[in-house]
Amino acid sequence: MAKPRAKLILIGHRLVQAVPTLIGIIIVTFLLTRALPGDPAVYFAGPTADAATIAQVRHQFGFDRSLPVQFWVYCKQLSTGDLGQSLSTGQSVAQELLARLPASLELTLTALLAAIGIAVPLGILAATRPDSWVDHLCRFVVTAGVSLPTFFTGLALIYVFYYQLGWSPAPMGRLDIQFISPPGITGFYVIDSLLAGDFETFRAAVGQLILPAATLALFTLAPIARMTRAAMLQTLAGEFVRTARAAGLSRGRVLMSYAFANALMPVVTTLGMVFSFMLGANVLVEKVFAWPGIGSFAIDALVASDYASVQGFVLTMAVLFVLLNLLVDIVYTLIDPRVGLAA
Amino acid sequence: MSSTVLPARGRPMLRHVKHVLRSNRMTTLAFGLFVMFVVLALVGPSLVPYDPLASSSAQSLQPPSGAHWFGTDNVGRDVFSRVVVATRLDMLISVSAVALSFVLGSAIGSLAGYYGGWLDRISGRLIDTIMAFPLFVLAMGIVAALGNTVINVVYATAIINLPFYARLARTEVMVRRNAGFVLAARLSGNRGLRILATQIFPNTLPPMMVQISLNLGWAILNAAGLSFIGLGVRPPTAEWGIMVAEGANYIVSGEWWLAIFPGVALMLAVFTFNLLGDGMRDLVDPQRRT
Numbered sequence A: 001m002a003k004p005r006a007k008l009i010l011i012g013h014r015l016v017q018a019v020p021t022l023i024g025i026i027i028v029t030f031l032l033t034r035a036l037p038g039d040p041a042v043y044f045a046g047p048t049a050d051a052a053t054i055a056q057v058r059h060q061f062g063f064d065r066s067l068p069v070q071f072w073v074y075c076k077q078l079s080t081g082d083l084g085q086s087l088s089t090g091q092s093v094a095q096e097l098l099a100r101l102p103a104s105l106e107l108t109l110t111a112l113l114a115a116i117g118i119a120v121p122l123g124i125l126a127a128t129r130p131d132s133w134v135d136h137l138c139r140f141v142v143t144a145g146v147s148l149p150t151f152f153t154g155l156a157l158i159y160v161f162y163y164q165l166g167w168s169p170a171p172m173g174r175l176d177i178q179f180i181s182p183p184g185i186t187g188f189y190v191i192d193s194l195l196a197g198d199f200e201t202f203r204a205a206v207g208q209l210i211l212p213a214a215t216l217a218l219f220t221l222a223p224i225a226r227m228t229r230a231a232m233l234q235t236l237a238g239e240f241v242r243t244a245r246a247a248g249l250s251r252g253r254v255l256m257s258y259a260f261a262n263a264l265m266p267v268v269t270t271l272g273m274v275f276s277f278m279l280g281a282n283v284l285v286e287k288v289f290a291w292p293g294i295g296s297f298a299i300d301a302l303v304a305s306d307y308a309s310v311q312g313f314v315l316t317m318a319v320l321f322v323l324l325n326l327l328v329d330i331v332y333t334l335i336d337p338r339v340g341l342a343a
Numbered sequence B: 001m002s003s004t005v006l007p008a009r010g011r012p013m014l015r016h017v018k019h020v021l022r023s024n025r026m027t028t029l030a031f032g033l034f035v036m037f038v039v040l041a042l043v044g045p046s047l048v049p050y051d052p053l054a055s056s057s058a059q060s061l062q063p064p065s066g067a068h069w070f071g072t073d074n075v076g077r078d079v080f081s082r083v084v085v086a087t088r089l090d091m092l093i094s095v096s097a098v099a100l101s102f103v104l105g106s107a108i109g110s111l112a113g114y115y116g117g118w119l120d121r122i123s124g125r126l127i128d129t130i131m132a133f134p135l136f137v138l139a140m141g142i143v144a145a146l147g148n149t150v151i152n153v154v155y156a157t158a159i160i161n162l163p164f165y166a167r168l169a170r171t172e173v174m175v176r177r178n179a180g181f182v183l184a185a186r187l188s189g190n191r192g193l194r195i196l197a198t199q200i201f202p203n204t205l206p207p208m209m210v211q212i213s214l215n216l217g218w219a220i221l222n223a224a225g226l227s228f229i230g231l232g233v234r235p236p237t238a239e240w241g242i243m244v245a246e247g248a249n250y251i252v253s254g255e256w257w258l259a260i261f262p263g264v265a266l267m268l269a270v271f272t273f274n275l276l277g278d279g280m281r282d283l284v285d286p287q288r289r290t
Helices: A002-034 A040-045 A051-061 A067-079 A093-128 A133-147 A150-164 A189-195 A199-236 A239-246 A251-288 A294-303 A307-335 B011-023 B025-047 B079-115 B117-131 B135-146 B150-176 B180-187 B192-228 B240-251 B257-284
Strands: none
Touching: A002 A067, A002 A307, A002 B117, A002 B135, A040 A051, A040 A307, A093 A133, A093 A189, A093 A199, A093 A251, A093 A294, A093 A307, A133 A199, A133 B257, A150 A199, A150 A251, A150 B192, A150 B240, A150 B257, A189 A199, A199 A251, A239 A251, A251 A294, A251 A307, A251 B135, A251 B192, A294 A307, A294 B135, A307 B135, B025 B079, B025 B257, B079 B117, B079 B150, B079 B192, B079 B240, B079 B257, B117 B135, B117 B150, B135 B150, B135 B192, B150 B192, B180 B192, B192 B240, B192 B257, B240 B257
C-alpha cells in the first residue's frame, strides 16, 4: 500500500535534486558568454555593427555593469525565454532552436530506440553463450563502436549505401525537395506523415532517417551492449539464478524475470553517460547528413561567430541532457523492485 | 584465489609484462601499433614522399596508385603524406590535453579525497557541473567562447576530461587515507601534503595510467570531432578530422580516398589506445579482466 507513495516521494526528491544542476548549468553558460576575449558587446553585435548598435547591445545585456547585475539580467532574460538575437538569421535564438529541435529529437530518439533494441538482446545473448559467435560479434561491435569516429561511420555508410548501392536517398536533410513537409503536429516527419495518411512522404522521410539514425545508433550501441553483457554475466552467476534453475523454472523465465530484471539496474544507470556521448555525436551526424537540427544550426553559428546562438545551443543541449537523465532516474525508481519495500 | 599483485620493480615486473603480452595477442598488436604511431609522430614529416601542402592542379583527385598510395585530394595534394604528417599534430593535441587534465584532475581529486570537508564539497560541485553538460557540446561552447584556435581546443578537451581524473584520484586516495602505511608515515612525523605526495599519490598511479590510456583515444576522437566541425585547426593544415571534413564533399561523387584514409588513421589510433588501456588494466588489475 505504501509502495506507490514511497515511489512518488522519491521521484519528488529526484526532481528537487535537478534544481542545483540547472543552476550550475545557467552559471556556466553565463560565464562562457563573459569569457569572450575583448568586448563581449562587440561579439554579440556582430562584425557589421556600428558604434550605436554596439552601445545598444552593451546596454541591453548589461555589459557595462558589474557581473552580478549582468547575471541578474541574464536570468531575467532566460525566465522570459529570451536567448538573444541570432546574427545570421535575424530571428530570435529561442525561435530558431525550437523550430529545429524536433529534427534533432527525431534523429536522436530513433537512434536511441534502435540502439537499445539491438544492444540489449545482443548483450543478453553474448552473456548466456560466452565464447560463442554471438559473444565475439558483441565484442567486435563494442570495440568498433567506441573506436569509430561517428562522422567517419556516417561517411562510410553514405559511400556504400548511396554511391555504391544506390539504396538510400541523397544525404541531404530530412526530406527530398520534391516532397512537401507534412503538417507539423509533433514535428517528427515520420509520425506527422503517418497521421496525415501520406504514405509517399512517410516512406521518403524514413528513407532519409535510416542512415543518420544507424550511424548514431552504432555509436550508442557499444556502451549499452557492453554494460548489458557485463551485468548479465554477473547476475547469471548469482545464487538466486542457480536456485531458480534448480527449482525447474523454464530457461526463458530464469533469463528474463530473474536474471534480466536484476541486470537492468546497472544498464539503466549507464544510460546517463550514453546520453552525454549521444548528444555530442548528434552534432557530428547532423553535419555529415546535412540534417537541419540544432546541431547544424550551432555549427553554422560557430562559423559565423554568432555567439548568442552558440550559447543558446549549449544551454538547450544541457537542459535536454538534464531532462533525459531525470527521465532515466524516474524510470529507474519505477522499475526498481527494492524501492518502497523498506517504507 | 591468489590475486597477482603488481611486482614492485625489476625482473619480475618485466616477466609479468612479457606474460601479459604473450597471453593476449591483441595487446601485443596494440603495442606494435602504438610504437608505429609514436615513430610516425616523431619522424613522419621527414619520411613522407611529398610535401603535404604542395598542391598541383594537374594531379587533382587521382585514385590511389603506385605514385600516390592514398591518392590525391581536390587540389592535388598527396593524401598519404598528409595522413602521415597529421599524426604529430593529432597526437600533440590529445596528449597535451590529457596531460593537462591528468595533472589538474589528480591534484584536485587527491586534495579532495585526502582533506575532505569543504574542499571536497566545492570540487565535487564543480565537477558535477562539468558533467551536467553533454561533454562534446561543452567543448564546443568553450572553444567558441575562448576563441577558435588549436590551443583552445586543447584547453576544452582538457576541461571535459578533468572530471574522470578528479573522481578516480579522489576514490583512490580516499581508500588509502587511513591505510597502515599512511598511519605509519604520519606517526614518524610526516605532514599531510608530504604524505599525500610521497606515500598515497604514487599508489594511485597504476589505475590512473589505465585511465590515461583509455582517455587518450577519446581525446583524439573529441579533438578530431571539433576540427571536423571547423573548430581549432584551419586549412590547409594536415589534421585527420579536418581532412575527413574536406573529403566529405567528395564521398557522394565517389572519391572515397579523400575522407576514408584519414578516417581509418583516426580509427586505428583510437583503437590502439583503447586496446592498450584494456591491456594495461590486465597488467594492473588482473581481477577486472573482461
